[in-house]
Amino acid sequence: MxxxxxxxxxxxxxxxxxxxxxxxxxxxxxxxxxxxxxxxxxxxxxxxGRLDLGGYRFDTGPTVLTxxxxxxxxxxxxxxxPDARLELVELHPAYRARFADGSSLDVHTRPEAMEEAVRAFAGPAEAAGYRRLRTWLEQLYRVQMRRFIDANVDSPLHLLHPDLARLAALGGFGRLDARIGRFLRDERLRRVFSFQALYAGVPPARALAAYAVIAYMDTVAGVYFPRGGxxxxxxxxxxxxxxxxxxxxxxxxxxxxxxxxxxxxxxxxxxxxxxxxxxxxxxxxxxxxxxxxxxxxxxxLRLRRSPSAVVLHAGTDRTWPELGHHTLSFGDAWSSTFQELTATGRLMSDPSLLITRPTAHDPSLAPPGRHVHYVLAPCPNTDIGPGAADWRALGPRYRDRIIAELERRGLDGLGAAIERESLFTPAHWTEQGHMAGTPFSxxxxxxxxxxxxxxxxxxxxxxxxxxxxxxxxxxxxxxxxxxxxxxxxxxxxxxxxxxxxxxxxxxxxxxxxxxxxxx
CATH class of the missing domain: 3.50.50.60 (FAD/NAD(P)-binding domain)
Structure with missing residues (x-):
C-alpha cells in the first residue's frame, strides 16, 4: 500500500x-x-501560458501535445x-526533420506511412530496422507506464516487480543512443528517435534507454494540436x-x-x-x-537542472512552404552540441532548433495573411552557462544569430518578415521563479x-x-x-x-x- x-x-x-x-x-x-x-x-x-501581441497569439510554453x-x-x-472542451487535430506528419546535408524526412506516427518514408529516405534495411524499433518502443511503453510512470512509489523496494526484470530484459538500463543504434544505422534517423532525451535534460549518449518512452510518445502514440494553441x-x-x-x-x-x-x-x-x-x-x-x-x-547529491532554452516568438507577414507544423532543424554537430549544453555551458556552436508554425492548422492565431513562428534554441542553464544578468545583453545578439542561421538554412528573408516578436531567455525564466533559469526543471x-x-x-x-x-x-x-x-x-x-x-x-x-x- x-x-x-x-x-x-x-x-x-x-x-x-x-x-x-x-x-x-x-x-x-x-x-x-x-x-x-x-x-x-x-x-x-x-x-x-499565452502571449498576445498585436493580433498574434503565441503559446509561451509547450507546443507539442502527445x-x-x-x-x-x-x-x-x-x-x-475532450470533445466538449477542445478541438484536437492529429498531425500528419508529426514532424518534419531537416538535416545539415540538405536532406529532409517527414516523421509519421502511423507505421505504414513512416516505414515508406524511411525506405525512401535511407533504404529497405533502415525501414526494417524502424519496424523493429517501433515494436521495441511499444514494449518499453507497456512495461513502464503503469509500474514506473503512472504510479506513486514510496521506496525503491516498491519497484521490485516482474516488470523491473522485463525492463532490464528490454535493455532499459543501457544507454539510449546505443540502444537506438541497434535498430538504425543511419545517423540522421538515430537523431529523430533520440533527440527527445533533451526533454529529460540528459544527452542521448548518457540517458537511460528507458527514456526512449518519450520517443514512443512523439513518434508512435501520435502528436496533436489543439485549435487555439x-x-x-x-x-x-x-x-x-x-x-x-x-x-x-x-x-x-x-x-x-x-x-x-x-x-x-x-x-x-x-x-x-x-x-x-x-x-x-x-x-x-x-x-x-x-x-x-x-x-x-x-x-x-546536489540537484541537477536540465538545460534551458531561448525562445523567439515571431509574428511574420509570410511563411516558408518547407516548414511543417513542427520542424526539427538539425545542425551538423551532435555529440558536441550536448556537451556544450550540459557540460561546458557554452551556446550551441552548430545549433539544432525546433520551429513550430501553429498557423499551419489554425490561421486565427494571427491576423489575416500573417503567420506565427516559434523558434526554440536549447541553451545551457544558468548553473553552468551565462547568468540571468548576462542574458539581458546576450539575448538580442543571440536572437540575431538564430535568425541569421535560419536564413542560411533556407528561410530567406525571415528577419525582414517579422512584424511582432518577443524573446524569452534564461533571464525571463529566472524572473518567473524557475530554478537555474530553465523551464525544464x-x-x-x-x-x-x-x-x-x-x-x-x-x-x-x-x-x-x-x-x-x-x-x-x-x-x-x-x-x-x-x-x-x-x-x-x-x-x-x-x-x-x-x-x-x-x-x-x-x-x-x-x-x-x-x-x-x-x-
Missing part, C-alpha cells in the same frame, strides 16, 4: 493552476472533495470528455473544474501556510485572503513550494528518476502533497497531467482515483479522435 494523507481531507487547496494543478483539482473533484485553486497569474496555464488520453482521463473525473488545454481543464464546483482564485499568490496541531496545514494565506483547508496540493515551482513548507528535504539523471526524484510527499507535513515537473514522474505535458493525478491519489487513495473514470462513464481509457469540424 502506498502512503496517503491521514485524517480529514474534505476541502483541498491547490496552489497553482498549471497542468498538474488543474489535473489534481479535477481528480479531487471527481472523488468528492471540495477544491479551491489559487493562482498568482490572471489566468490558468502556468508554463502553458498522449491525449491523459486529458480524457482528467476530464472524465468530472464527467466530461496549447494554452487551450489549461483553459479547458480550468473550465471543467469551475463547472464541477471548484473555486478558482486568479491573481492570488500563496504567501504562507498556516499550521495547527501535529504540523498539519490548516489554511493557505494568499496576497488577498485566508483560505481554511484540510489538505494542500503545491503545484507551484519546487523552490516556492519548499519555502511555503519551511523546509527543503536533505539529499546526498530537474534533469532526469538516474539519481533524479522514479523514487530518487523529489517525492510528492514531504516529511514533516502530513497533509501537503507536491505536484508538477519538479516531482514525480517528471517533465513534460503528459507527465504533468500524471503528476496531478498522483497528487490527488495521495489524498483520495489510489482506488478512488482509479474508479473515477469508470464511475463517470469510462472516458479515461478513450483516446479522443482528431476532429476537423467546428468546436
Amino acid at each position: 502506498t502512503r496517503t494523507v491521514p485524517g480529514r481531507t474534505d476541502h483541498v487547496v491547490v496552489i497553482g493552476a498549471g497542468l498538474s494543478g488543474l489535473a489534481a483539482a479535477l481528480h479531487l473533484l471527481g472523488a468528492g472533495r471540495r477544491v479551491t485553486v489559487v493562482e498568482r497569474d490572471a489566468a490558468p496555464g502556468g508554463r502553458a 498522449m491525449p488520453h491523459l486529458l480524457a482521463e482528467a476530464l472524465a473525473a468530472v464527467g466530461e470528455s 496549447l494554452h487551450a488545454v489549461p483553459r479547458a481543464l480550468a473550465g471543467a473544474a469551475r463547472d464541477a464546483g471548484a473555486e478558482l482564485l486568479y491573481g492570488q499568490e500563496a504567501v504562507r501556510l498556516e499550521r495547527g496541531a501535529a504540523g498539519r496545514v490548516t489554511a493557505v494565506h494568499t496576497t488577498g485572503r485566508r483560505i481554511p483547508c484540510d489538505a494542500v496540493v503545491l503545484s507551484c515551482e519546487l523552490p516556492h513550494a519548499y519555502r511555503l513548507l519551511g523546509r527543503t528535504p536533505r539529499r546526498l 530537474l534533469a532526469h539523471t538516474f539519481g533524479q528518476t522514479g523514487p530518487f526524484r523529489p517525492a510528492n510527499l514531504v516529511r514533516g507535513t502530513e497533509n501537503a502533497v507536491l505536484a508538477g515537473c519538479g516531482t514525480t514522474p517528471g517533465v513534460g505535458v503528459p507527465t504533468a497531467l500524471i503528476s496531478g493525478k498522483l497528487a490527488a491519489a495521495r489524498i483520495t487513495g489510489p482506488a478512488a482515483a482509479d474508479r473515477t473514470g469508470a464511475a463517470r462513464g469510462g472516458a479515461a481509457s478513450v483516446r479522443p479522435p482528431a476532429r476537423k469540424g467546428p468546436a
Whole structure:
C-alpha cells in the first residue's frame, strides 16, 4: 500500500493552476472533495501560458501535445470528455526533420506511412530496422507506464516487480543512443528517435534507454494540436473544474501556510485572503513550494537542472512552404552540441532548433495573411552557462544569430518578415521563479528518476502533497497531467482515483479522435 494523507481531507487547496494543478483539482473533484485553486497569474496555464501581441497569439510554453488520453482521463473525473472542451487535430506528419546535408524526412506516427518514408529516405534495411524499433518502443511503453510512470512509489523496494526484470530484459538500463543504434544505422534517423532525451535534460549518449518512452510518445502514440494553441488545454481543464464546483482564485499568490496541531496545514494565506483547508496540493515551482513548507528535504547529491532554452516568438507577414507544423532543424554537430549544453555551458556552436508554425492548422492565431513562428534554441542553464544578468545583453545578439542561421538554412528573408516578436531567455525564466533559469526543471539523471526524484510527499507535513515537473514522474505535458493525478491519489487513495473514470462513464481509457469540424 502506498502512503496517503491521514485524517480529514474534505476541502483541498491547490496552489497553482498549471497542468498538474488543474489535473489534481479535477481528480479531487471527481472523488468528492471540495477544491479551491489559487493562482498568482490572471489566468490558468502556468508554463502553458499565452502571449498576445498585436493580433498574434503565441503559446509561451509547450507546443507539442502527445498522449491525449491523459486529458480524457482528467476530464472524465468530472464527467466530461475532450470533445466538449477542445478541438484536437492529429498531425500528419508529426514532424518534419531537416538535416545539415540538405536532406529532409517527414516523421509519421502511423507505421505504414513512416516505414515508406524511411525506405525512401535511407533504404529497405533502415525501414526494417524502424519496424523493429517501433515494436521495441511499444514494449518499453507497456512495461513502464503503469509500474514506473503512472504510479506513486514510496521506496525503491516498491519497484521490485516482474516488470523491473522485463525492463532490464528490454535493455532499459543501457544507454539510449546505443540502444537506438541497434535498430538504425543511419545517423540522421538515430537523431529523430533520440533527440527527445533533451526533454529529460540528459544527452542521448548518457540517458537511460528507458527514456526512449518519450520517443514512443512523439513518434508512435501520435502528436496533436489543439485549435487555439496549447494554452487551450489549461483553459479547458480550468473550465471543467469551475463547472464541477471548484473555486478558482486568479491573481492570488500563496504567501504562507498556516499550521495547527501535529504540523498539519490548516489554511493557505494568499496576497488577498485566508483560505481554511484540510489538505494542500503545491503545484507551484519546487523552490516556492519548499519555502511555503519551511523546509527543503536533505539529499546526498546536489540537484541537477536540465538545460534551458531561448525562445523567439515571431509574428511574420509570410511563411516558408518547407516548414511543417513542427520542424526539427538539425545542425551538423551532435555529440558536441550536448556537451556544450550540459557540460561546458557554452551556446550551441552548430545549433539544432525546433520551429513550430501553429498557423499551419489554425490561421486565427494571427491576423489575416500573417503567420506565427516559434523558434526554440536549447541553451545551457544558468548553473553552468551565462547568468540571468548576462542574458539581458546576450539575448538580442543571440536572437540575431538564430535568425541569421535560419536564413542560411533556407528561410530567406525571415528577419525582414517579422512584424511582432518577443524573446524569452534564461533571464525571463529566472524572473518567473524557475530554478537555474530553465523551464525544464530537474534533469532526469538516474539519481533524479522514479523514487530518487523529489517525492510528492514531504516529511514533516502530513497533509501537503507536491505536484508538477519538479516531482514525480517528471517533465513534460503528459507527465504533468500524471503528476496531478498522483497528487490527488495521495489524498483520495489510489482506488478512488482509479474508479473515477469508470464511475463517470469510462472516458479515461478513450483516446479522443482528431476532429476537423467546428468546436
